[in-house]
Amino acid sequence: MPSDAHCHPFDLAHKKADAETARLALNLSVAASSWNEEEFIYHEALAKQAAKSGGPPIALCFGVHPQLPLSEPEAVQSSLQALYRFAAGEKLAAVGEIGFDLFDEAYKTTETVQERLFKEQIGLARQYNxxxxxxxxxxxxxxxTYxxxxxxxxxxxxxxxxxxxxxxxxLCKRGVKAYFSFGSPIMLNHRKAMRACALLPQEVLLFETDAPYQCPRGKPFSEYGDLWEVVKWAAxxxxxxxxxxxxEQELHAANDENFCRVYFHTSV
Ligand SMILES: [Zn+2]
Incomplete structure (x- = not known):
């Protein structure tokens, strides 16, 4: 079953009302990321529906996004509290997306908060394995440094x-069980990503659309079907x-195998 290692179904549905119908038609499993309760509840409903109908599964991910302290500082605390609740309720396949965004001077002003949130969230991930x-x-x-x-x-x-x-x-040599997920940047001349995607062993590769946020050239937003274009470029x-x-076939197979191992602790 094809898999999208990172996307935002709630946000995509606001760009494209029939996104879920498209996902089912493509028989695509996805890892759905959210940072607030409203998004998570929407993803959870889709996941339940998929489980009931035997459709392609949805891995539920939740984390305080590193851009949040800049974009919506007042929402950080409630996002963190929701993460604790969902983790304790065993609802999560992964904690994320979390991390660091130091892309420009504006984001750098929240570096201390980002650091505190990162430490706390990887601690929580450890606690719940x-x-x-x-x-x-x-x-x-x-x-x-982590x-x-x-x-x-x-x-x-x-x-x-x-x-x-x-x-x-x-990272791999030092014992991190790391996976590297690639999306449309490899089609947009991002040299470092292209080289890493070209050379890394298949055992650590994943592919994603980050729908709706990583627009391929000439499109207003990314959607699930773009996964096939990404894999074609990677090949x-x-x-x-x-x-x-x-x-393409080998890369889809590697992606699906790695996706299942990471998010569902199973093999294809
Ligand atoms: Zn994302």
Whole structure:
């Protein structure tokens, strides 16, 4: 079953009312990220419906997004409280997206808060033995200061990975059960992501749409069907680099296998 390692069904439904119908038609499992209760409740209802009808499953992810302290500081505390509740209720497949966004000066003003939230949330993931989904922009050096904590987690997914190939390898070598998820940036000339996607072993690869937030060129937003285009590009990059697992079929298979292992603790 094809899988989307990171997306936002609630936000996508506001751009495209029939998104869920499209997902069912594609038979696509997804990891659905949310940071507030309203989104989570919507995702949970979709997940229950899918379970009832035998449709493609939804992995429920929740975390205080690292952009939140800047975009909606007043919402941070309630988001954190909701995370504690959902984790305690055993509703989560993963904690995330969490991490660091130090992309520009504005985000950097909240670095101290981001750091506090990150520490607290990886602590919570450890307590409940949950994987984490990371959003990391201009902050790979920070990640390397948390190796001990990250190594203790069952899996660490770098959503829309933007670090280097060498940094990815270093994380794996140091014992982090890391996965690197790639989306439309590999089609948009993001050199570091393209190279990492071309060279990393298939055992650590994931693919995502981040729907609706990672627009392919010429589109107003990303949607589930874009996953196939992403995998096609990844196959092309790997073929050019002469890397193992370079057909679309092999990459879909690796993605599905890794997706099931990370979010559902099963194999395909
Ligand atoms: Zn996202």
């Amino acid at each position: 949950l994987p984490v989904v990371l959003h990391v922009r201009k902050a790979m050096d920070k990640i390397f 190796l001990r904590e990250l190594k203790a987690l069952p899996a660490v997914v770098f959503h829309s990975y933007s670090g280097t190939y060498e940094e990815a390898l270093a 092309h990059l790997r073929r050019e680099a002469g890397t193992m697992a370079h057909t």
